[in-house]
Amino acid sequence: MILASVLTTNLAILVLAGFVGFIVISKIPNTLHTPLMSGTNAIHGVVLLGALLLIGLPEIGFPKLDAFSQALLVIAVIFGTINIVGGFLVTDRMLEMFKTKPKPQEQGEQEPAGKDGKA
């Protein structure tokens, strides 16, 4: 049996995720493109995990981090956190505005028209 290398497995994941991305995102209407962009900003904040992994993992065979490396990682953590927290919050704020307003508490039956149903 041939076992795929880590590289080819990762490449397969990349290609599949890319296709999923194209399919999902091509269904999003123009109206929601700004929230889409700020939402994807939050999603690429996943880079935070990279910084978290590196910040204290002896198992990758890292030597002790010197002050410079620590500074780099803290910067990456800060930016990643800003991306995730800020991105999701601002997207939430925006999307709330797209809701039909008359009764902010109870959505559902009250909302008129709209072509989209839950799939």
Next chain:
Amino acid sequence: MSSMPLASSFLQSEDFIYVLYIIAFALVIQGLRGLVGPKTAVNGNRIAGLGMAIAVVATLLMPSEGNWALIAIGVLVGVIVGVPAARQVKMTAMPQMVALYNGAGGAAAAAISTLEFFVLASGNGENAVVSVSLVLSAIIGCLSFAGSIIAFLKLQELMTGRPITYPGQQIVNGLILLTILGLAGWFVVTLGTMPVLAFVGLLICALLLGVLFVLPIGGADMPVVISLLNSFTGLAVAVTGFEINSTLLIICGALVGASGTLLTVMMGKAMNRPLTNVLFGAFGSGGGSEPAAGSGGPQQIRSAGADDVAIMLAYASKVIFVPGYGMAVAQAQHSVKALADQLEKRGVQVLYAIHPVAGRMPGHMNVLLAESNVPYEQLLDMEDANPEFSTTDVALVIGANDVTNPAARSVKSSPIYGMPILDVDKAANVIVLKRSMRSGFAGIDNPLYEMPNTSMLFGDAKASVDALTSAVKAL
């Protein structure tokens, strides 16, 4: 994930953490699917947020040396900066905010790769996969960071939004690119053990290229640039995933990369210009703005007063508002909604026609109108709006220019020839709210303004709309 010397409990087992990652990316994708419509979108975003939270927790569960202080400092600063910014940013400033977020993601990816380089340089050379992904992530991250900062400065009007060009620009950029490729090649061949100075040079070149590649791009092309930088950042994150072997980074990076790429292509299509033209054409730079063929300078332009326009609007049966960047600049979205309310009170049907590249980022106008409570159903895409104009009494153009320019349909010599436009000229009457007769960002004359059914209402968009509202009220 390699071995796990410290894993003693189930919670820290690799499989458990990996399962959490799988749940996380499934939630992120499911959340994105929610964005198909405004009703499901709020929950969708929260689902994606939950996914991300699970991913962060899972990562913190991993056995580590426990540099908790560093993590706490970073997260705390991030929250302190990020939360108030997200709560307070004005909707008109969303393009700037997204530009900054793109830059932050790129910078984080570049910082991680720089750190990894110093680990490699300090002795234990790595394998080819890590070297290639490391150098790519560093380059793309720096490009995205520097480019996003310039985009931010332009959008925030801290520097001119017009294209900045100089002779030999393409050659300089080409040389920098070649230098980057050369240094990257060296990096890969030596498996990341090149001199520190050379790597620093590589980073500087990538930053410089990021700056230089956005400088010549004009304000009206910003929707394309922001989308492209978005896709760059996604790519940088995905490549970082290869570098540190993290499936989640690869998947999320690929999703963002796909989204940014798709938006870039859509924006390019909406302008009918190939990406290369947007990026390298310095569209709307001073040099290329000779008056378009056929129109010899200022001609008969009718200027109307607010009272006349108010009467026209009040007695119409259907009015379409066509917002553009001018509405955002003047912060006029609430005034526009107030005018629409007055008209609807009188039984006038009000619709909004939104061009895909109106404003400074994809969907910019929609967000502003949603902010002022315009019902989602009244916002029409270009394809839905264009058939409506022929039965429309008044098309009210609020700070939009090039996206309404009929020269795009007919004048072959026009730089925007072939760009799909909103057919406002087909409406019985066209009212254009505009600050002055200065041409738009593209520097192209707009024959719409000289048509017999067009009147101009000069002034700040907000002031003009407010004047219209009170005039309609007084009728």
